[in-house]
């Protein structure tokens with residue numbers, strides 16, 4: 001079954017504090033160079049649980065946005081266009097951005113994720129800061145910033161297609177992405193990598209319960225199941241809580257709302273710098 005059709009209201013995480021992912025990411029990147037991937041946890045010590053490639057067949061669950069393909073950069077670009085358009089008389093871009101981030105957190109609890117929710121946030125931000133409702137022309141312009149995200153060409157992250165092609169020969173691949181069903185499905189179909197996945201699902205929110213339900217539907221064993229993604233909040237922490245193994249591949253432009261603290265040490269968490277390094281693991 002490709003997706004879930006209901007979208008319950010979700011509450012924001014109480015711990016939406018950023019973690020210094022970019023600086024950590026650079027640290028690990030700088031240490032790369034050996035043939036082996038850098039299998040380290042965040043404390044910087046080698047993760048000894050999986051020092052060698054896993055030979056048995058595994059269930060590999062992949063996040064999509066900013067793990068398989070670029071996503072957040074398009075939203076960031078749209079926000080820059082919005083700031084230009086707003087051209088506020090006295091608020092700085094940083095001040096407007098802080099207001100927008102606050103609105104976006106609230107919007108996610110009602111409208112979920114994706115370009116449509118983003119459009120709601122842009123409109124609400126404009127109306128709050130301009131102190132008036134948008135006229136038809138301004139509304140079309142602002143919503144256009146969000147609508148253009150929907151028709152972006154899918155840009156795969158480097159190494160993704162080749163890596164998936166090899167992994168699909170040895171393991172069972174599932175794609176698990178959150179957002180609106182139609183929007184995410186459209187991206188999957190346009191990505192050109194749909195065929196590598198035996199199964200995909202779109203979920204309104206990646207909670208621990210959502211992971212447990214997914215693993216049950218797949219008939220998978222948590223001990224041989226891995227969640228691979230860029231988001232501490234959606235991919236790593238709830239999957240760890242569900243008893244899964246995890247591979248964290250940070251992305252420099254991960255959305256603020258996906259930031260979260262992750263365990264400094266965990267025997268079911270592996271950090272990689274690059275998607276292609278999955279071939280050294282699986």
Ligand SMILES: [Mg+2]
Nearest residue numbers: 063065066067
């Ligand atoms: Mg992601």
